[in-house]
Amino acid sequence: MSSKLVRQNKIKRILSDRIISNQEQILKLLQSEGVKITQATLSRDFADLGVIRTFTNLGVQYVLSSIDYGKEIAKLIGLEILTITYNESLIVLRTLAGRAQGVAHYIDRMNREEILGTIGGDDTVLVIPNKISNIDKVLEILKNLITDNYKNWGIKRCKRTKLL
Secondary structure (H helix, E strand, O other): OHEEEEEEEEHHHHHHOOEOOOOHHHHHHHHOOOOOOOHHHHHHHHHHOOOHHHHHHHHOEEEOOOOOOOHHHHHHHHHEEEEEEEEOOEEEEEOOOOOHHHHHHHHOOOOOOOEEEEEOOOEEEEEEEEOOHHHHHHHHHHHOOOOOOOHHOOOOEEEOOOOO
């Protein structure tokens, strides 16, 4: 996993576990975990992750947006996924022609630690979980991208395949 993804996963975890009222706090927490970044990099990470500054009864707090990275875009991405096929270790998405790279990019930008990465062709995306044991979690993440009209369509398990 790239250092950016690792860093952003740590930021998400910190924001989920603690009340953070200023960027200096999170910079110190990241530094205590061995992540040294500038305030400018942190601001870019906040933008990527959809972190917002909000006012609560405890004062100012940084939180992951309830809109969470592009729910509007997720609706469009969900319409572009036609089928999901999987086996014990890999997941293959079929998309509208010419849309696989965009779908792969969106999935990568979700920065989910369960997803090691994707490879996008023209109408096919290979989704690689970080562990075989996470295949069901990754499937659930991908199923949630598909709009309600398509949720019961096109998801099938392949017969056991041999890996070379």
